[in-house]
Amino acid sequence: MKNSTLGPPDSEAHELQRNLSNRHIQLIAIGGAIGTGLFMGSGKTISLAGPSIIFVYMIIGFMLFFVMRAMGELLLSNLKYKSFIDFSADLLGPWAGFFTGWTYWFCWIVTGIADVIAISAYSQFWFPDIPQWLPALSCVGLLLSLNLLTVKMFGELEFWFAMIKIVAICALVCTGLYMVVAAYQSPAGDVASLANLWNDGGMFPHGAMGFFAGFQIAIFAFAGIELVGTTAAETKNPERNLPRAINSIPLRIIVFYVFALIAIMAVTPWRDVVANKSPFVELFVLAGLPAAAGIINFVVLTSAASSANSGVFSTSRMLYGLAVDGDAPGKFKALSSRAVPSNGLIFSCVCLSAGALVIYLVPNMLDAFTLITTVSAILFMCVWSMILLSYLAYRKQREHLHRASKYRMPGGIFMSWACLVFFVAMLALLALEEDTRKALVFVPVWFVILGLAYRSMRQKKSEGVQLSYDAD
Template sequence: MTQASPTPPDEPHLQRNLTNRHIQLIAIGGAIGTGLFMGSGKTINLAGPSIIFVYMIIGFMLFFVMRAMGELLLSNLNYKSFIDFSADLLGPWAGYFTGWTYWFCWVVTGIADVVAIAAYTQFWFPELPQWIPALAFVALLLSLNLVTVKMFGELEFWFALVKIVAILGLVATGLYMVFSGFTSPSGRTAQLANLWNDGGMFPNGLMGFFAGFQIAVFAFVGIELVGTTAAEAKNPERTLPRAINSIPLRIIMFYVLALIAIMAVTPWRDVVPGKSPFIELFVLAGLPAAASVINFVVLTSAASSANGGVFSTSRMLYGLSQEGDAPKAFGELSGRSVPANGLYFSCSCLLLGAVMIYLVPNVVEAFTLITTVSAVLFMFVWTLILLSYLQYRKHRATLHQASKYKMPGGRFMCYVCLAFFAFILVLLSLEADTRSALVVTPIWFVLLAVTYQFVRSKRHPRTAVRNG
């Protein structure tokens, strides 16, 4: 394994201040999307109980993407994120496309999160104009992220903890209702048999099962966030493998058990697509504050996503600047070793969310198209991680042999995952709303291709991340 060459003491550099506790919870927070809380009603309605298999299959595939990312990051500790290894292994164009695409993904997702936070805040303060909490939240995120990277880790730790407690609470409540023989006001008895006694596990057939993939894949956006922490993890050779290896357990605990609990208590046909099944289960259980509690959880989940977005976009801009693919100002660190200019720029983009709320109060629906575009672009980033791994296996065989964290299945599983992403794209083309997102996505790549020609002509050579 190639070790990082020591950074000169007088040269500012990112600090390794994220502990194992931070990395583990950042990984968990990235794996649990807001879509699980708010979007699972629609996925259950589409796929029925087979939605359990949908989440398991997506989680299984993304586990291998994360293992490929983990082996690559640990093969050379000069790699700060997947920008570095994609640029090194696939060529400078890949670093440019990966970095700017990932930045765009998180800015779009962050704007949607800011809009969502404003909407959730109205639950408690209906008279408050939505742009006020949006503005306040962006200001809070910026100020806390400017302090130190450890502050980001602390924020993400507590945000993720709230989501974990909510899901464990739901699973425990559901199991209690099943084992106590709870009967709902409509006469439905809570039992595991509800999973298969109404049309079996695939009540809507194969097409219903496939339809679940279109929405469920969006719930996993952010799972790669742990890959942007590599340069600031205290002991990456220990913490990154632990975080990545626990992904299967997280998928089972947070997705599969939660969905089983929901459908055991409320038969899948009774789940209302437009409502959060989390709220419905807690209301059935007699928790009077269920709506308030889940509103707080979902607000926290959106805040966690926005916080991760602010962190990762600033680090992406820092990496792009180091490559010569972004203005030099983004490569400068503050006295606290934080890429402050990147934080200012990304938070300024998030403020567009507050501006749009002010100009167009009912803006939430307008984000359906652009967040779908974002999710498709996340799949592009995952694909480049796999392609980088294939190049690594071809041209860095000695590094692979020396690796203590080899990707299971190697090249074969890379091809399986790539085929799976192609399958998802085909599914997205079948529905009108997601098809329109697929149609506009190429515009982004055309824009990148044009700007890359301009940047390449002005590129300054980089000295860092080569294996030699």
């Protein structure tokens, strides 16, 4: 089997080009860390966990920082690794590359469907009479057209999408701070104060079960944090830019998650936060900004479009890597004259369009969003676990590379196991809630399909090798 870590797919083919600059990588990393779940799901997580949701985001962010550091050390240990497909296949075996690549592809297809649902839901704000599937298909078509141009276009799109999210969250934090300092009083008589975080039932008003219930949507909010790892083959100066992007993750989590949630719950007591509404909108409305609903609606739309854009990009690169290794149809390793994997882009966008079908089958937007996001969260945890297992194999097989590394993972082996135990605990928590338990039934089906596909593909390759041997 030809391994993509060893060079180009063949002597005459193009290779992916390193056209993403430091500003692209930094904003892609930030955009990946600020998911649609923060805007769409924070109302539900606050209602489930109360102020303890702040600790939920901090714990998840802390654990995922070590996953990203493991990924960073592995990618920089061999610059021929184009993504985590390559190092998982190299360190764990061909089966790992197959399972990781296809699962990550499916992760982003499922996430993209959730984003399509979000886009449809928030488009109703301006266009209540149009069919719900129309905005979804329009967005997918637009992203496909732009991504077919160049990889730099993806970088530019993600740069500006991420910038909109950053400005919106910083504005929310500053507005909340001003309202607390000014002791703003709402029409209901509530006074903006940090004491709102602990005055009503303490930091854990629903006890341990409420705290644990907040993890499901919170984990989905971090889906895409590993996206910087799929850009490795197209990143200029990866030795400098990848560590800078990964090292800034803790600061991003504090600013964009913790400060934002503190601002929301300091101004609006957590019991008054409505599960199916965006608390971002409510805070700006209270601040007296007449256009708040429209502005935040635009921000949420761009956030969902940003996530879908990331999905379109990453799934096409996953299909390219899988095809190079012979684990996907050969047509997916063809690059356009602009060094873009166009066949993979088109196929992924066709699959994303399935979001319109989900909207038709599950008309309740919140139910559809919860189901899809839970499936996505489980699959992403599987991918993150494969990164950690690859790191453990790397430490066992290539300790000399670890000793020579200039970007070692802190905690190394111990933190790898700690993160793996954490992900197992998260799966157990998802089984406790009825609406998230449904998703646990769907995920094993995916792995059964993958197992059968892998077995079939290996048999065909073995037969092909045998025929070639017989012919000789």
